[in-house]
Amino acid sequence: MEGRHEQDSAPADGRASASFLIDEALMFYYPAALRAMAATGVADHLADGPRTVEDLARLTGVDTQSLYRALRVSATRGIFEELDDGRFRLTPTGDALRTDAPLSARSAVLMLTDQSMWRPAGEMERCLQRGGPAFDDIFGMPFFDHFAQDQATAAIFHHGMAAMSAQENAPIAAAYEFPDSGVVVDVGGGQGGLLLAVLGRRGGLRGVLFDAEHVLRHHLLDVTETGGRWEPAVGDFFTEVPKGDVYLLKRILHDWDDDQCVTILRNCRTAMRPGGRILVIDAVVPPGNAPHQAKLVDLLLMASLVGRERTAQEFSRLFEAADLQLSRVVPTGTVLSIVEATPKDPDG
Template sequence: MPEQAAGAMAGDDREDAVLSRMWDFHSGLRMGFMLSAIAEIGIADHLVDGPLSVDELAERTGNNADGLYRVLRAMASKGVFTETSRRVFGLTPLADILRSDTANSLRDVFRLQGKHFMRNAYAEIGYSIRTGLPAFDHVNGEELFAYLARHPEMNELFSGAMGNAAGQTQQSAVEAYDLTGVRKLVDIGGAHGHLLASILARYPDLRGVVFDQPHVVPGAERVLAEAGVLERAELVGGNYLESVPAGGDAYVISHVLHQLSDSEAIAVLTNIRRVMDPAGRVLVIDPLIPEGDVPHPGKFMDITMMALSKGRDRTEAEFVEVFGKAGLRLAGTVGLKSASSVVVAEPA
């Protein structure tokens, strides 16, 4: 009888733990919205010099003190901010990431997540499940980049958020992958040239090309000039689905392929294969999804791709398939400190 009782209690404990975890997932929806709101308000920036009372924070930011207190109290229970004394809050390592002035800032990422045009797309993920099409287009009436082109303020926020996320990954890739011996590197979809600027600064004998849409690529001139590498860089505008600059012995494509469908990804890779040095390499910087139940941030990034675009994050087998159809073969992978990897291809 005691053994039966113990077994029953153990079973009850397991059931309680399962229910508790599911309630945590349910609370995660509210946590995401609170993070977005607090990032938008900029609370973390006001705490850089030390803890402040909720009344002071509310006065500085034009918010209701009771509402702000209740939200910060809930967030502090998860380690985002800390209540140092009654109704007085300070930064924690997690809250520090919501500051706008740190190298690891994700403030714009959380601000973007809270905007109606983004959060409504995530809320309609069921549409993507039913149809295989982007929920963003369904709820906003147009695809993401067309929407951003019509809303310059949101486009600026989107660019800031992508810069927050990509900067850490790109720096990790620069540190992890050795480009010694490469003479000319072409950055496909290089935007404002931050990745190429970091690479050229690290390899003084290297020359590079930033390739992106004609209205985007001029922004790279300032970034490259500030890094002191503009004289070794070329800015080229175009459409990577149609053609890419020739003559590189290395091509890097960072967080672009996962925005594209398989057919689009194959088109870009085929264009690279057609003009690259025969002994060259293609370096794809994207999440590399592990098979099975292994936890990986890329599995959730893939849901972002599903909601916002026709793209997807890929497993190694899926990379092998798209590379093969473009005349390339997988040569290796290099894991990064971030959620992404460098996936290396070479001519087949």
């Protein structure tokens, strides 16, 4: 009875805090449900209009009652909507979950919730206790070594990154005044979506897509608008990079620790032609307590890799160590910014 009395007399703000934290602890079930929806392809079957749960279960080959429960939770996030007659429809918010959506996020959802991301996140306490990622303990090797020997997981990662980037590439390319001529080298450029967007805006530019051979096989650049204006280059950016005038490093530096980033930047600096520049395209962590995707991705990086998201000041220190200087930070209208680095002014 004494314990009940203490609970009843607890201050209202204490109860509100406890309730809030319990709700927060349950939040991981939302992405779990989202992954289940993406994996089973439910959204694809709602493209032409609402359907019953029974219909959806039959089309996707899953259990009807379990599907309903996952749909009901997803509807609380605005991805689906349960209608008065019990059918579900796909909302405009959830439309990009379709495989054939113009900017489908389905592959990105599957990547971000893959076990290679999910399991280390659940072991974040290890990261706090000793520093370093939990990934190596769980999978027995570092992140990219695991992908190198597991083609299925590598495919999930590369297709997911391409999907994550697809909705960013056009605004990033439009945000920066690229030169009318010269060579743009997309370092670790994956399937080449950003390079495609850049070359599409500047007919006099040439491009080099630089990555591992197995990644380049899935490039997107064999289209009319880039015909004869680009070439693939296989290599390792920790060793050397091709010669060029503008270097794109999109979501590259955040994967690596400071020393590794400096190595990449120095290699670009060495290969860069006179008047060249390096464009680091990453999130720039803002100050203060406001939510920002970079703060969440930073925890993903902490759990699975050795890198981090960085502030403008932290980028400046990296550049300084690589004989570069931060020229400016260009917003792009996406969660990423263009952090421009140029060679140090010898008179500065």
